[in-house]
Amino acid sequence: MEVLSHFSHVHPLIFNDEKSHESEEVYCCACGELVSGPRFSCMECGFHLDKNCAEAPAEMDHPFHRKHNLKLRSSSPYVEDNPICGFCNNICENFVYHCSCNLVFHIKCAFLSYKILEKNFRELVDQYPLISSKCHSQELERVQCFACQKSLLDSDYISPYSGFYLHKKCFELPLEINHPSHRYHSFFLQFNTDHLPCQMCQEIQHQGLVYCCSLCKFVIHIKCVSPPPIIQDLSSHEHPLTRWLRESPFTCDACGTLGNYVSYICMTCSLMVHKKCISLLRFIKSVYHDHPLSHEYFVVDNECTAQVCGFCHEEVNMECGSYYCSKCKFIIHVNCALKEASWCYKIESKDDFDKLNAMLVAITLDPSFLVVEMIKYGENVINTKIKHFSHRHNLVLSDEIKDRSYCDGCSQLILTSFYGCLECDFFLHKSCVELPKKQQILSLIHQDFFVLIPNCIFICAICVQQCTGFAYRCEVYLCKEHVCVRCADIPLSCMSGGHKHLLLFYNRYFGQCCNACGDIFDGNSVYRCKACNFNVHSVCINLHPQTAWHKVDRHYLVLTFHEDTDYSEYLYCDICEEQRSPYTWFYHCAICDNSAHLHCVVGDHPFIKRGMTFIDSDHPHVLVFVEKVYDYPRCCNCGQHCLDLAVECSDAECKYIIHWSCSTLYNRLLEYI
Structure with missing residues (x-):
């Protein structure tokens, strides 16, 4: 009777060459497979190893991993990480061969690798027949060859067990x-x-x-290993490109970055490009620009002064490839434009490129308003009367700023020229009047245009803020998403009252803290001033207007960063009376010397216009947004005082008022988040 003392078990294992009884299913504790042949078993606790696993070497010199030997363990040393087998991509639960490089194999996968290495194709095919991909095309769309990680379609393969596939041609590769x-x-x-x-x-x-x-x-x-010697792809370049397979440093004429090994050369145009750059998209629509962009091998434009990339804001070599808009002189590095698939979409042909440009021109020729009357004094236009699609009355341009008037388009304070209605309290910033009726919302990568809708109460799909006024709404997709006018167009640069220099937009940024809110950046989009190392979340730029008002002060409060005091450790908010950080934004009145936290000034609903009316099916009268500054009434729903935003009945005899958060419309909006 053969007895084996195995490192994985405390008791001796007895050799048994008899077949298992039909009613008894015995599984190998090393590979997890059903044992039907000879095995070593523990008579005390039902521990079994099939003969191959029991005799497996404790250490393996594996040619697929020449750096270190692989050592056999009875369980994975990386249990917490759910290690994946390097062969079959399944989780390792039984015996494994492992290396300090975090490379792990099931024991059965390690055995299979030797059959592959020994090129024992006949043994493999006898045990696991060769399969034609023509018979299993639907299944093969979801799996890949273990060796090259490419699709198995149109190539014969073997599959020794579920989850492992190998091209016949990859099996025959030389070692x-x-x-x-x-x-x-x-x-x-x-x-x-x-x-x-x-x-x-x-x-x-x-x-x-x-x-x-x-x-x-x-x-x-x-x-x-064997790239094609000649490539002729007329969709990317009009001439054939010839392979240059030699170690030779070069700068790719398509993307402007360095290369050192394989390149393709166009002798006609004197171009040298990376292999991957042969199939570059010729036309794209980028999230960073309103117009479509075309790929240019070099930009020749005497009027082009913009030699800074619209994404990374670094210099662009005009003699190398880039994506370019000739209308706006906008330019962006190839690798910046294509860095992530979600940041652009492909325009299939030159015809589609021209059609999209023509559509954008047509949109600019279809403004949101019509000029009704130009009021002149001599030769000079001193006033303008317009008809805007969002309002039933004519609007007149005015420079006389009214105290605490809010725009019915963006729900923000009016501090510059605006259009107002002479018959009712309706106001629009000049910039809101000029908003296009249709616009692509590039942040959402919708190829179809969003339509401008007035008088909305909605949650913005980008900043996730509750808003009133104008919204861009998706009319094509089932999503029916709404986007506020602030998020509809992301500027690549902006000025902020919290900083003296121009801030540039970066899509991703890691490290440090936001100079507005104090939170750490974790791959968020950001506006930066590199010279001062001043960084602000793009959301903070949108959420905090340059000028705001609060009942704590009779003047407007201005967004501020630098504290003009030597006593920064004693800084307090004049609204909540809690301490403030000297390293983040705050609102400040220089006349009264009042300072306050950002949130204390703008509150929870900075983009809902107080005074806007709407109809709710749960109440018979017209409702209006209000914020009671004094004599706080009690909410008709919860009985608590209405200290913040509330909804009040416009009928003075009704006496109906509830918190905005208690209204059914508020809860319906939350369903979209």
């Missing part, structure tokens, strides 16, 4: 090759455990196999 791009050492087929980028395409393949020179940290993807 060692020489390559003209790196003549010093051989390349070996192995795992990319260091996650190195391919020197041909500059992309990183985290799983599967690559050809690697470990000494030089030089990696080539399987698909990049």
Whole structure:
């Protein structure tokens, strides 16, 4: 009787070469498979190992991982991380071979790898027949070849067990090759455990196999070993491009970045480009610009003075490829424009490019208002009367700012020229009057235009604020999303009362704290002044107007950053009387020397216009938004005093008033968040 003392179990294991009884299902504790042949078993606790797993070596020198030996363990050392097998991509729960590089194999996957390495194709095919991809095309759309990580469609493959697939052509790959791009050492087929980028395409393949020179940290993807010698893609370039497969530094004429190995050359145009840049999108619509952009190998425009990228705000080499708008002289690096798929969409052809430009021109020729009368004094126009689509009466331009008047378009204070109605209290900023009737909301990547809708009560899909007034609404998609006029157009630069320099927009930023709210940046969009290291969330720019009003002061409060005092440790808010931080924005009145937290001034609903009327099905009369500054009445719903935003009946005899948060319309709006 053969007895085995195995490291994974405290009791001796007895060899048993008899088949399991039909009513008894015995599973191997190493690989988890049903045992039907010889096995080693513990007579005391029902622990079983099939013969192959029991005799597995304690240490394996694996050619797919030449850096270190793999060691056999009875359980994974990375249980908390739910380690994934490097072969089958399933979670490891039983015996594993592992390495300090965090590479882990199921024991059965390690056995399979040796069959692949030994090129024992006949044994594999006898045990696991070759499968034609033509018979299983629907299933194959969801899976990839283990080695090259490419689709299995249109290529025969083997699948030894569920979850593992291997192209026949990948199975037949040589384990060692020489390559003209790196003549010093051989390349070996192995795992990319260091996650190195391919020197041909500059992309990183985290799983599967690559050809690697470990000494030089030089990696080539399987698909990049033999790039095509000539590529002719008329959609990207009108001439054929010839491969130059030699280590030679160059600057790609398509994207403007460096390359060092494989390149493609157009002898007609004297262009040298990366392989990946051959298929660059010729026309795109970017979130950073209103007009479509075209890819240019070099920009020749005597009027173009904008040589700074609209995304990273770094210099653009005009002699190399970029995306460019000839109408606005807007330019952006190729890699910045295509950094994330959600930041742009493809325009299929030159015809579609021209159609989109024509549509944008047509929108500008269809304004939101018509000029009814031009009031002149001599040759000079001194006033203008217009008819705006949002209001039944004519509006007249005025420079006489009324105390605490709010715009019916954006619900913000009116501090500059505005259009007002002479028959009722309706006001619009001049900028709100000129808003286009249709606009692409680039932040949401909707290719169709949003339509401007007046007199709305909604939650903005971008800033998630409750708003009143104008909204851009999606009319095509089922989402029916609304976007406020502030978020409809994201400026690439802006001035803020909290800082003296121009602030530039960056889509992603990590580190430090926002100089407005004090929160840490975690990949948020941000407005930055690099010279002063001044950084503000883009949301903070939108949520905090430059000038605001609060009952604590009879004057307007101005957004401020720098504190003109030496006693910063004794700074307090004059509204809540709590301490303030000297390193964040606050509102300040220089006349009365009052200062306050941002939220204490703007409150929870800064974009709901007090005085706006609406109808709710739960009340028979017209309702109006109010904020009771004195003599706070009690809410008809909860009985508490109405200290903040409330909804009041416009009929003076009704005496109906409730908190805005108690209204049914408020709760219906929250359903959209």
